[in-house]
Amino acid sequence: MSKNDVPISYSTHKLKNLIGNFEEEEINSLLSSIRCSINPDMEDFIRNKAVPMEKKDLTRTYIVVDSESGRPLGYYSLGMKCLRVPADAPVSRRTRDRMNVDADTSVSQSYLLGQLCRDDSAPKGLGAQMMKDALKIFKRSNELVGCRLVRIDCDDELRGYYESNGFRFISKNEQKNLDQIVIFI
Numbered sequence: 001m002s003k004n005d006v007p008i009s010y011s012t013h014k015l016k017n018l019i020g021n022f023e024e025e026e027i028n029s030l031l032s033s034i035r036c037s038i039n040p041d042m043e044d045f046i047r048n049k050a051v052p053m054e055k056k057d058l059t060r061t062y063i064v065v066d067s068e069s070g071r072p073l074g075y076y077s078l079g080m081k082c083l084r085v086p087a088d089a090p091v092s093r094r095t096r097d098r099m100n101v102d103a104d105t106s107v108s109q110s111y112l113l114g115q116l117c118r119d120d121s122a123p124k125g126l127g128a129q130m131m132k133d134a135l136k137i138f139k140r141s142n143e144l145v146g147c148r149l150v151r152i153d154c155d156d157e158l159r160g161y162y163e164s165n166g167f168r169f170i171s172k173n174e175q176k177n178l179d180q181i182v183i184f185i
Helices: 017-019 024-032 039-056 093-098 126-145 154-164
Strands: 009-013 060-066 072-080 113-118 149-155 168-172 180-182
Touching: 009 017, 017 024, 017 039, 017 060, 024 149, 039 060, 039 072, 039 113, 060 126, 072 126, 113 126, 149 154, 154 168, 154 180
Parallel strands: 113 149
Antiparallel strands: 009 060, 060 072, 072 113, 149 180, 168 180
């Protein structure tokens, strides 16, 4: 953390475990308390999509909670999603090989950091720490099943933040509204 960041003690809870141990109303109350005024889509995901996607085994969502107060500080959601790497993407041949881009389909297997949300009240620096925690999970997955690429699809205004944390731009998505960025683990 930088000198401007507030140190905080937190614990991380798998949404899957919460679903198995708590009533639906309690879970909904916890998830609904997460606020992200800069990106309402983050609030929509955690309130309306996280539990159904968890139950379908499409993602794994991790809730970050303040160890002292018990209030949620944010969350991140992990999954898998193929990445199409266009021929005109600014990627060297060496990097394409490292990404394991299939020559016939131009597709690379990748993990997906689908959501990364720091609550409005959480201290600065927590987002970067959650990202590190997510990458540790992907590294463990890599050891168990392979795959060395982590992908994020983000808005233009977040691209610099992720690039400052080691990610690299690959291309725009098919709709041309999100940047597809990656990091090797």
